[in-house]
Amino acid sequence: MSGSGQAGAAGCGAPAGGIKVTDGAGNQAIVQGHVTSGGSPVPTGYARLLNADGEFVAEVPLGDDGGFTFYAAPGDWTLRVLAPGGIRADRVVSAELGKITELDLAV
Amino acid sequence: MSRSDVLVDADWVQSHLGDPGIVLVEVDEDTSAYGKGHIKGAVKVDWKKDLQDPVRRDFVDRAGFEALLSERGISNDDTVILYGGNNNWFAAYAYWYFKLYGHHNVKLLDGGRKKWELDSREMVTEVPTRAATSYHAQEQDGAIRAFRDDVVAAIGNLNLVDVRSPDEFAGRLLAPAHLPQEQAQRGGHVPTAKNVPWSKAAQEDGTFKSDDDLSSLYGDEAGLDFSKDTIAYCRIGERSAHTWFVLHELLNQPNVKNYDGSWTEYGSLVGVPIELGDGK
Numbered sequence: 001m002s003g004s005g006q007a008g009a010a011g012c013g014a015p016a017g018g019i020k021v022t023d024g025a026g027n028q029a030i031v032q033g034h035v036t037s038g039g040s041p042v043p044t045g046y047a048r049l050l051n052a053d054g055e056f057v058a059e060v061p062l063g064d065d066g067g068f069t070f071y072a073a074p075g076d077w078t079l080r081v082l083a084p085g086g087i088r089a090d091r092v093v094s095a096e097l098g099k100i101t102e103l104d105l106a107v
Numbered sequence: 108m109s110r111s112d113v114l115v116d117a118d119w120v121q122s123h124l125g126d127p128g129i130v131l132v133e134v135d136e137d138t139s140a141y142g143k144g145h146i147k148g149a150v151k152v153d154w155k156k157d158l159q160d161p162v163r164r165d166f167v168d169r170a171g172f173e174a175l176l177s178e179r180g181i182s183n184d185d186t187v188i189l190y191g192g193n194n195n196w197f198a199a200y201a202y203w204y205f206k207l208y209g210h211h212n213v214k215l216l217d218g219g220r221k222k223w224e225l226d227s228r229e230m231v232t233e234v235p236t237r238a239a240t241s242y243h244a245q246e247q248d249g250a251i252r253a254f255r256d257d258v259v260a261a262i263g264n265l266n267l268v269d270v271r272s273p274d275e276f277a278g279r280l281l282a283p284a285h286l287p288q289e290q291a292q293r294g295g296h297v298p299t300a301k302n303v304p305w306s307k308a309a310q311e312d313g314t315f316k317s318d319d320d321l322s323s324l325y326g327d328e329a330g331l332d333f334s335k336d337t338i339a340y341c342r343i344g345e346r347s348a349h350t351w352f353v354l355h356e357l358l359n360q361p362n363v364k365n366y367d368g369s370w371t372e373y374g375s376l377v378g379v380p381i382e383l384g385d386g387k
Binding site: 073 | 280304
């Protein structure tokens, strides 16, 4: 079940922003994007993935470019962004197998 | 033990920065996070390079742990405050390590790096210099570590707590959703395990829920029998260290073990029973 295009994951050690997909989704359902504020990346903050019941599933710290990547299962998810200053923003997203769903949020 | 014996909050850390006898240690999932900024005076422990044997799948041995802490300038008498990203997963894992090797004066920063960052507290890039020590570790405490045979023997007998996400528990995913889907040969869970995702014990800012909420979560809601011993597991043992911390350190359950082999081992074993599907 190894996916294609990930930049070398081992164990549980994911870099900030998650492990970027570089050459297609392969057999995975990928949700990725960037968080910006006033047109600039938000490099300090967290992206959380909640399932259709609102339950927490995964979280990554945002990358220097405000980026995040999740390897989800097909279905509907809520992406929640937390950032300093009490910033909290939600966005609903659908993931599909073999597809990279891009999602950019301005907070 | 009370909550104040094992947890400190961000205000406490802020007011004790630089105090002699207190050592802040950052342990992250993202091992590059420390270099981008950390709490002033904190030293780094790399959960993989520093805490894992480089050849076998196992921990660093006692001598390795002694060498690590000596080199980082941590003495037996120091109060170690651990914190990290991802809601303290790897800090809890390191906490369990410290306990395993007999360092009892260790606490977690509640909420870890996330809470510190979301509070907009100061982070620095300056790496502190600490004089080397001669740290002496104890033999591993087998009372808090479970192996695969313990898990098989626990099926139907003890509390088994699978702290992964519901999709991992059911066998639909093999890894957390922020990581590529790889690792164990088979998906699913250990039969009779209850699924209580680690995240249910934490609030959105990474701090732990109240003792009353945690008791309800594992008792009334999940149906753990607190008169029985408990084994917690996840995929590689770090999320379950978070739950071990809750059950053993916050709720004072006496016999709780963390199965660090976890699903990457169990899900690749030949011949052991596996159950698929959602929790019951």
